[in-house]
Amino acid sequence: MVKLLINGAERELDVAEDTPLLWALRDELGLTGTKFGCGMSLCGACTVHVDGVATRSCVTAVGDVAGSDVTTIEAVSGKAAEAVQTAWEKLDVVQCGYCQSGQVMSAVALLSENPKPSDQDIDAAMSGNVCRCGTYVRIRAAIHEAAKLMEA
């Protein structure tokens, strides 16, 4: 049994401690907003927040986050999250959308730490999130837009 704090609720799971958090979220808790893309921390589709830090859930063992505060796309909230999701919709960032949960989670983590990121900051924070549709131009623009929304 592993005890986790997921989206503010305590959850007890009958899984081995080395089970990746991604599969505990998806298959045990039905939180399917977090996606599987590579299983090796190479694409960022599985990004969640662990104590507010953008974390690749596909290589994070559930045993390692017991006692930590895990937030997924289903429950991400706050000023930065609101700004990011508003900007994402305003600029019609998404295409296939599969990577976008991870993109949004990385962008929210970035803006929470750094409310006015430069292009270089965006490159640094977002280059771990792959988008095969190539929505990068709009992701960049939407992060700048979200920064503006947060100022207002």
Add this chain to the structure above:
Amino acid sequence: MLARHLDNDSPQLLGSDVFGRPMKAAAELPASRRQFLKASAAGAGLVIGFTLAGGNKLAALAAAAEGGFAPNAFVRVAPDGTVTVLIKHIEFGQGTFTGLATLVAEEMDADWAQVRAEHAPADASLYNNLHWGPVQGTGGSSSIANSYEQLRRAGAAARALLVQAAAEAWGVPAGEITVAKGVLSHDGSGRRSGFGAFVQAAARLETPVEVALKPAADFTLIGKEAPRLDSRAKSRGEALYTLDKSLPGMLTALIARPPVFGATLVSFDDSAARAVKGVTDVVAVPQGVAVLGRGFWAAKQGRDALQITWDESTGETRGSDQIMAEYKRLAEKPGDIARQDGDAETALAGAAKVLEADYEFPFLAHAPMEPLDCVVQLGEGVADIWAGSQIPTVDQGAAAALLGLEPQQVRIHTMFAGGSFGRRATPNADMVSEAVNVAKAIGGRAPVKLVWTREDDIQGGRYRPMYFHRLRAGLDEQGRLVAWQHRIVGQSIVRDTPFAGMIQNGIDPTSVEGANTLPYHVPNITVDLHTTDVGVPVLWWRSVGSTHTAYSTEVFIDELAEAAGKDPVDFRLELLGEHPRHAGVLKLAAEKAGWDEAPAAGRTRGIAVHESFHTFVAEAAEISLAEDGSFKVEKVVCAVDCGLAVNPDQVKAQMEGGIAYGLGAVLHNALTLDGGRVEQSNFHDYQPLRMNEMPEVEVHIMPSDEPPTGVGEPGVPPIGAAVANAVYKATGRRIRRLPFDLHDFSAA
């Protein structure tokens, strides 16, 4: 024996649609239109079916009403006024939900806020691709193009019925009723109402046989950038993909596939796999050995624990280098003729200057973000399949054949797909066939979700084929292009598939498109093809033949321009007299890129133009070269002529995405074989383009009254050549072997 009995009418088994909304049985459409209208009127409100065939002749509608043609059904209006458009083309990023719904909403005069979209079920009699004949499917950048009139007529028919119902209810002439933003109005009586009030009455009316379409000047949605219908759900993790589908008792399956293509299973030891907690079954299927378990992680650990003996003697054991060496030998001899104008050989012999260049293209994996997956539930005389189905007719047929069912007994629930780029359009329905085989192997005991890992995806084949190109061209004393000889060597994508009928006179058009359609005026042209035998499964990859023909032709024409002492844009324009749309986008891209002015210090530019799927795209790339030899594509200026742009913002999005997809491949990607084994496995050695490499992109759309053509693929072809031509300016080196990563520019 199929143990589970499926209640056909049970909505909870269908679950929810791709937005997570509860799904009603409305997806199952009775075949007869009359029945169809009646059945729907009883429940979900007005369903507008209408019929046409053989193109868009209104006369066909009357004939269809007598039973001569199959009906089509695209529009539903709920009592609350919500307009739901059934989308016959899968939404995997390119914007079909938004684009096709726009066509309907425009002619209905619906308010965009009341418009919804959902995938149509698999039924080629209703939802075939009008460019493909009796096949329902998405590809060739055809979704908007083939639907443009069909869905506008569907919208216009819906509007006409609502107007007629309102006219009868209000006791006023239909001709005096106007509709705008989802509101019907009659000025004389001051009556106004939304669509919802008339759905019951409209459902009892006959579909009008004649509907008038709006003139373009009256468009309020087409050409006006309606926001995407899926943005909100996809920004919030609410959109549902196949991987997200769950059914009671469902098992997850992973398949261990052969280590080389074509190897066969000898034996396996599953004792360690079965010892993994959560593993329920290990079964042999035609594609390999499947491990099933409760959840992905159990199945994955189980598969990792399998011990399998394969017979590789039946497989393809050559390496990429060996295959390419054979292609080069083949290129010494003429192939099957794909185009012949004049006499290129003689003209080359008499040319003042002859240039020759060879180009090498690697296998490429599509690597969509969502690896392949498919959910299957078998019942008595029925199978339900949830998948990112790109060609439902093929998927349905394949599943039916495996299950001994009629195709209509296979119900396909198309889900959002996490990209495809061609990968989900497999002639053998690979993911569906695998999932069905696994479900059969466990006797239909439980629903099965088949999942491919990224490693399965990269190593699983169905690649863009390897190609070798040899180009020779001659210039006369005045620098005029007098001869062009283009030889292509590579595998056929359609041979040995249901699409083999596309091959004419030995030529698979997907091998030579973009080469045999060279737009430049050259009096003597030969394009020929060697189709090769290689045991690696291949497939169309975003923009198909143009992925390689645009590169070789547009890099080579640049080289010829230089040899002729002319500017690359001027040289092309002189040869494009008969192709004004190529010339138009080339001029537009050059102008917007500031082609006539020198780029900033440390920057160089290259340009390329290409037509694919009847859409014309020119791209000017600007690069910077660092001292360590690395270069960055800083900016791409793109001009596109896709006829009328139904949604200009989404046209731009597809150009941005096409540039990113093509750029990642030419910079980084090669799928290579060593002894038949794929050497790459995941995103560390098959590097996708990332944020830090993405150039600024500026897209300019050529104003046009021509009917719309597609944009999903045409943004891809020019980018490689545009970058290569810029790299030449910076380094003096012509890149003839892809990807660019193979080359060291530090000494340049």
